[in-house]
Amino acid sequence: MSSSSSEEVPLAKLVAARSSDGPPAAKKPKVIPANADSDSDSDDVPLAARMAKMPVPASPQAASSTKKSSKLSKKSLKQIHSGTSSGRSEKLKKIKQQKIKKERKANKVAKAGAKPTARKAGSGIKSKIKRNAANGKGKKAVEGNGKKVMWTTLHHHGVLFPPEYTPHGVKMLYDNKAVDLTPAQEEVMTAYAMMRETDYLKKPTFVKNAWNAMKAVLGKNHVIKSLDKCDFTPIWEWHLAEKEKKKQMTKEEKKKVKEDKDAAEAKYKFCQVDDRREQVGNFRVEPPGLFRGRGEHPKMGMWKRRVYPEEVTINIGEDAEVPKCPVPGHRWGRVQHDHTVTWLACWNDPINVRDLKYVFLAANSQFKAESDLAKYEKARKLKDYIEKIRKDYMKGLKSKDKVKRQMACAIYLIDRLALRAGHEKDEDEADTVGCCTLKVDNVEFLDVGDDGKHEVKFDFLGKDSIRYENVAEIHELVYSNMKDFSLKTIDGKRAKRPEDLLFDGMSATDINQLFKCYMPGLSAKVFRTYNASITLAKLLREQTDAQQRYSGKPVEEKKADYDRANKEVAILCNHQRSVPKGHAGSMDKLNEKLKALVEEVKGLKDDFKKAKAGEHKDAKGKFVAAEKVKTKLDRAQERLKKLKLQRAVKEDLKTVALGTSKINYMDPRITIAWCKAFETPIEKIFNKSLLSKFHWAMTCEPTFSF
DNA sequence: TTTTGAGACTCAGAAATGTGCCG
DNA sequence: ACGGCACATTTCTGAGTCTCAAA
Numbered sequence: 001m002s003s004s005s006s007e008e009v010p011l012a013k014l015v016a017a018r019s020s021d022g023p024p025a026a027k028k029p030k031v032i033p034a035n036a037d038s039d040s041d042s043d044d045v046p047l048a049a050r051m052a053k054m055p056v057p058a059s060p061q062a063a064s065s066t067k068k069s070s071k072l073s074k075k076s077l078k079q080i081h082s083g084t085s086s087g088r089s090e091k092l093k094k095i096k097q098q099k100i101k102k103e104r105k106a107n108k109v110a111k112a113g114a115k116p117t118a119r120k121a122g123s124g125i126k127s128k129i130k131r132n133a134a135n136g137k138g139k140k141a142v143e144g145n146g147k148k149v150m151w152t153t154l155h156h157h158g159v160l161f162p163p164e165y166t167p168h169g170v171k172m173l174y175d176n177k178a179v180d181l182t183p184a185q186e187e188v189m190t191a192y193a194m195m196r197e198t199d200y201l202k203k204p205t206f207v208k209n210a211w212n213a214m215k216a217v218l219g220k221n222h223v224i225k226s227l228d229k230c231d232f233t234p235i236w237e238w239h240l241a242e243k244e245k246k247k248q249m250t251k252e253e254k255k256k257v258k259e260d261k262d263a264a265e266a267k268y269k270f271c272q273v274d275d276r277r278e279q280v281g282n283f284r285v286e287p288p289g290l291f292r293g294r295g296e297h298p299k300m301g302m303w304k305r306r307v308y309p310e311e312v313t314i315n316i317g318e319d320a321e322v323p324k325c326p327v328p329g330h331r332w333g334r335v336q337h338d339h340t341v342t343w344l345a346c347w348n349d350p351i352n353v354r355d356l357k358y359v360f361l362a363a364n365s366q367f368k369a370e371s372d373l374a375k376y377e378k379a380r381k382l383k384d385y386i387e388k389i390r391k392d393y394m395k396g397l398k399s400k401d402k403v404k405r406q407m408a409c410a411i412y413l414i415d416r417l418a419l420r421a422g423h424e425k426d427e428d429e430a431d432t433v434g435c436c437t438l439k440v441d442n443v444e445f446l447d448v449g450d451d452g453k454h455e456v457k458f459d460f461l462g463k464d465s466i467r468y469e470n471v472a473e474i475h476e477l478v479y480s481n482m483k484d485f486s487l488k489t490i491d492g493k494r495a496k497r498p499e500d501l502l503f504d505g506m507s508a509t510d511i512n513q514l515f516k517c518y519m520p521g522l523s524a525k526v527f528r529t530y531n532a533s534i535t536l537a538k539l540l541r542e543q544t545d546a547q548q549r550y551s552g553k554p555v556e557e558k559k560a561d562y563d564r565a566n567k568e569v570a571i572l573c574n575h576q577r578s579v580p581k582g583h584a585g586s587m588d589k590l591n592e593k594l595k596a597l598v599e600e601v602k603g604l605k606d607d608f609k610k611a612k613a614g615e616h617k618d619a620k621g622k623f624v625a626a627e628k629v630k631t632k633l634d635r636a637q638e639r640l641k642k643l644k645l646q647r648a649v650k651e652d653l654k655t656v657a658l659g660t661s662k663i664n665y666m667d668p669r670i671t672i673a674w675c676k677a678f679e680t681p682i683e684k685i686f687n688k689s690l691l692s693k694f695h696w697a698m699t700c701e702p703t704f705s706f
Numbered sequence: 707t708t709t710t711g712a713g714a715c716t717c718a719g720a721a722a723t724g725t726g727c728c729g
Numbered sequence: 730a731c732g733g734c735a736c737a738t739t740t741c742t743g744a745g746t747c748t749c750a751a752a
Contacts, residue, residue: 282741282742286741286742291743292720292742293743294718294720294743294744297744342714343714343715346713346714349742349743351743354711355712355713355743356712357742358714358715371716375716420746421745421746421747422745423746425745429744430744432744432745434745434746463717463744463745464717464719464743464744464745465744509747512746512747512748523746523748524746524747525716525745525747575719576719577720578719578720580735580736582734582735586734586736657718657719659719659738660718660719663717664716664718665717687737687738688738689738689739
């Protein structure tokens with residue numbers, strides 16, 4: 001690419017993109033639940049709980065009443081109207097969202113005046129559409145609506161339903177008296193009882209929603225009137241006893257149970273796609289239970305009701321035998337033959353009714369392998385465009401147009417910090433953010449010191465409510481722009497509140513549209529893949545370059561090197577885990593061991609000294625050769641070194657999850673090539689699942705370069 | 707139209723389960 | 730030899746991303 005051109009990406013042109021060839025895709029009728037759930041009233045948001053998480057706002061009163069002016073955040077409207085009926089504050093939400101949209105639009109219009117020039121033909125979005133339209137002769141056939149045909153024949157056995165609830169009959173106490181419960185009631189109460197030792201019981205939202213669920217099954221006239229007087233101990237103890245019983249089973253009994261279970265599941269585990277026998281991923285319909293949302297999910301604790309066959313759609317080949325519905329007296333909601341999708345079955349999630357749950361093939365299937373390869377190839381391709389993209393956003397930072405500067409900043413963060421795009425969320429989800437939904441509150445501008453470094457402290461809850469906390473050095477222009485966007489006052493007038501959007505003039509969708517102008521298929525998430533992979537490759541190279549005969553290094557050390565690189569990537573992507581339970585304890589043990597070893601080494605050193613002087617005797621009073629003591633000493637020292645390293649690594653990784661990046665972000669070919677080039681068995685790095693998931697990558701050359 | 711939401715897929719950490727090691 | 734443990738792997742399902750068609 002000639003990168004010297006000064007042309008900019010035609011943001012304004014993007015809109016043309018809505019193509020309209022072909023008939024609308026076969027519409028899938030919505031499945032009607034067999035037993036409509038009363039969906040116990042949606043309740044007001046536990047704002048207090050959420051606010052507690054937020055950093056203290058500049059002005060405490062801002063917390064509630066002041067939100068209505070300026071850009072309304074999701075929470076704000078909800079909160080203002082929290083007294084409204086449960087019958088959906090949907091409308092209100094919409095009004096508010098429209099408001100955001102309107103403002104964003106206004107910003108866009110303003111910018112459209114300074115419309116950038118068009119790019120060369122061939123890289124614009126229009127030509128991409130043409131290419132797609134002309135597609136079809138390529139690899140995969142294309143159906144009338146332009147979607148790829150994924151399979152020709154498809155045979156499978158449907159899904160496995162959890163067994164109906166079996167009552168245990170153990171009576172919980174209410175007001176110290178045993179209570180009778182119907183099986184349905186017992187099921188909910190038992191689910192709650194099982195939560196005893198989890199943190200969920202410390203969450204007011206969970207407890208409140210769960211109590212609502214209990215009230216719903218108990219009915220108006222039940223003796224149980226308050227959660228406080230409920231004592232679930234008998235059920236809890238029954239549960240513990242059951243667990244113990246299971247543990248006490250003999251090996252043979254355990255084996256038998258497992259065999260029976262496997263036999264019952266066997267037929268669901270595989271399916272036939274064209275000429276391939278493939279493993280099915282999750283063939284089980286999710287059992288009922290109390291919803292375990294992450295973070296401060298407003299729905300946590302709600303009862304996730306049982307799913308019945310009538311709610312399930314089966315996707316299967318026309319020629320295949322439709323699996324028999326496994327629940328007596330029931331039948332499938334719908335059977336379809338959509339060749340453009342890869343799933344075998346789906347149903348609506350009982351908690352988030354607008355979401356679907358799918359049964360897909362396993363990670364080692366060809367469907368997954370193909371899309372995995374495509375993902376990494378796309379990320380590799382980004383290398384050809386990244387220079388231009390970076391150049392453009394550096395330029396964008398100086399634009400007169402605020403929206404352009406916001407886009408530039410956001411892309412900068414996506415590129416340099418590997419942030420997620422951050423789409424808008426509904427109010428009935430946990431309040432988390434990504435790049436484009438960062439709030440003023442989430443960034444803190446550190447003073448520029450003598451070193452001239454511009455540092456920003458990011459602190460927000462991202463996906464899964466995992467906290468992202470990072471002081472990052474960023475470009476001066478990004479710093480000043482972001483500071484500008486987050487101004488709380490301008491000329492003495494209020495500009496933004498802590499809960500307002502930092503990038504108020506654009507959204508994740510806008511960014512992705514812009515990306516399409518650079519490279520077909522480019523979106524924000526590609527940057528994460530790209531950065532993870534390129535980082536791994538770079539770190540591995542640095543390590544191997546630093547040593548002359550890297551291949552000769554002990555395998556264990558090479559593995560440690562790999563893990564170090566892996567760790568850097570995990571940190572970049574903010575992949576965290578909670579400190580393993582018992583970490584502190586096992587750390588103590590390790591330290592004890594270490595102390596003992598240090599003593600041992602000390603003793604051996606003395607022995608060695610004596611032995612050299614011919615004065616060291618063993619337990620039997622025999623003189624020992626210095627040589628012998630020396631080898632003993634060396635070994636002990638070696639063990640000591642190893643143990644120290646082990647301790648350091650353990651402490652180092654206690655909150656870092658290496659697996660996620662290994663599974664999802666780092667191109668496996670980098671790893672495989674490295675193993676081949678430096679004579680490390682791939683099994684040391686990839687476990688059985690990974691080996692089979694990445695089997696498509698195994699033949700790559702040792703010289704593979706990402 | 708432009709926006710909205712359904713749909714389909716990837717990615718996420720916790721919990722459950724399996725294993726292998728150590729005293 | 731064996732139980733318990735720490736650690737690894739597998740399962741589970743929730744939470745994102747992103748596209749496209751309907752309104």
